[in-house]
Amino acid sequence: MKFVDEFQDPRLVKGLLQEIGALAKRRVTFMEVCGTHTMALFKYGIRAMLPNLVNIISGPGCPVCVTPTNVLDAAMDAVRKENVILATFGDMMRVPGSSSSLEAEKALRFDVRVVYSATDSLGIAESNPDRKVVFLGVGFETTAPSIACTVLGAARKGIENFKLIAANKLIPPAMKALLEAGEVQLDGFICPGHVSTIIGSEPYEFIPKEYGIPCVISGFEPVDILQSVLILLRQIDEGKSRVEIQYSRSVKPDGNPIAKRFISEVFQTVDSDWRGLGEIQASGLALNEHFREYDALKYLGIELKEPAEPPGCLCGEILRGLRSPPECGLYGLSCTPERPVGPCMVSSEGTCAAYYRYSRGARA
Amino acid sequence: MCLGIPARILKLEGELAEVEIGGTMYKANIQLVPDAKIGEYVLLHAGFAIQKLDEREALETLKLLEELYEIRR
């Protein structure tokens, strides 16, 4: 059992597609809220293989895309200060802020470093005791526990020159905000498999209960995604909605309790600004009172400016599932992967980037 | 949302574990899955093991889908 190849088996794909074909009787729209799902759909060419009646749209599942410009600007303010090293996940390097990007700042000789793991930035802090190492913590609940561990590690080892820009967000509140706005008619949610590995299935229960919409927590291989589509269709057929776990090899109903504990030990839930969605209640993580000393922006005296959107950029509506990339006037013309205007194009998992990469900017 | 890769545990070294993905080795942080054992598979994300992979569940899922394939042939 290697946990990957088996879930790419073309025979299982075939069986699933046939069953889906038989069950899909009316037009349905499912939303996925996970950048890796967005990519997987394109990477394997799944949308084209599904019957026309089944429509999958992308929601705000790309943490890079929903991080507001002002946070990125603040990170750039930080790295421009004396003796600061900014450590970040690679995903954030090319995202445009209001006037620059971390990649451009690096070209100007500011010390921006890409790390693979949050704890790598602790290592950098230890090797550079006379500099301040600021880690840009972006991501959803999947990444929050490892960032929490990193802060705890800094506290335990007395690494005082490590600071965090806490920008993690929570997915279920965003799903609630989308449903409350009532802009898109949805027949089901494909829920994020790795976020759910941490939080479990309980946080999604309100969706079938209060909105009558089926939810399936899905893995990322083609077989996982197709099986999730099938499960959603079956729920619709039965007329019952509930939260089901397709990705059972990784997701337990209570998620990972240890990881959840780490999150609550270090963070507190706060209202948070989402690019394209505005402010959503209780949807972000900030350092709690015990770990305030690690707050980079406070320490460096940086204030968050008012967030500003580039004119003409439809990232907001695309993130809400209202429009698709080709409908944006900038898409493929002034906004391309080499010259991105909005984050949906730059982030490798942004909806626009995925569309562009796999359909070459076709505006059909 | 995030890239999570199945990795097999080869060695345990306190907070870290040496894991293997198709021949590549990495030292993953296992603070989130402290009871992981040698030989088990974990999900690796941004340098951390975030969950143990349940082989039984995986096999059950595959069995169901094999049956579906057989019915539909």
Add this chain to the structure above:
Amino acid sequence: MSGERILLAHGAGGKITRRLIEKEILTRFRSPILKRLDDGAVLAFENLRLAYSTDSYVVDPIFFRGGDIGKLAINGTVNDIAMCGAVPMYLTTSLIIEEGFQLEDLRRILNSMRDAADEADVEVVAGDTKVVSAGSADKIFINTSGIGIVEKEVSGSNAKIGDKIIISGFIGDHGIAILSEREGLDLKVPVSSDCSPLNGLVSSILGATEGIHVLRDPTRGGLATTLNEIALQSDVGIRIDEEVIPVRDAVRGACEILGLDPLYVANEGKMVTFVSPRDADRVLEIMHEHKNGTDARLIGEVITEPRGMVFMRTRIGGERIIDMLAGEQLPRIC
């Protein structure tokens, strides 16, 4: 923003590099030969066609599993000449060395270069050495240029509809070997750079068949970028099959961890060959008998539409477009 400063992405070999070349270089240097943007220039004299090429090597780390910057510098230019359908004969080499560089390391690199030149059967006939003050260069930079006599003219613009596409072996080895040795990544990958000379392989296939139309080595930007370049240069479409593209498990694993795609990872000892269908089997046969082609595979073919694009049949039977690399491939978590 990026129009004002040169970024690392400008050197990555993808679209951004291409745009720099088109906007700044081709507008100033008007040679129609340059415009072809092949790996090397083919120059016609009365009785002779010469291939001429140059490349600079700035790799970091300078010593890695499977080679070093010196071996890379020799083989890189040998291969560029070979990709022009030529027999590489003479190389020049320029060294730019940072003040303080260890003489022992220089000796190691020079030994590698000597060994590589011997293996490729080329002669280093002229050179230059400069030293710059500490901090002005990263340890050592090497430029090599080379010439060779053309056996058969091949070019990125010669692909014909129906041509079969062959890759000479496993992709992604070099890029992953380099990346895994960069500081800060606790990745142990049992993969060595595939850095090696391809002129022997090229000569054996050119000597045995007539139908070879394109040769190219997928270096920066990987196989995906190279195929896109050829599709554009030849104004054809390309279709490849994901299932048959050879990637080592360890490379796949390392790519998965870092969120990279093997199709975009650099190679230094591989080539793609576009060959007429009737000669494809023979080419494969010859490659399999050569030490640098034992894992050669037929991975696709040239199609009519859509022009200038590369399609891939995915392993589950779907289809997707393979685009050119935009900027740098950065490790990602999402």
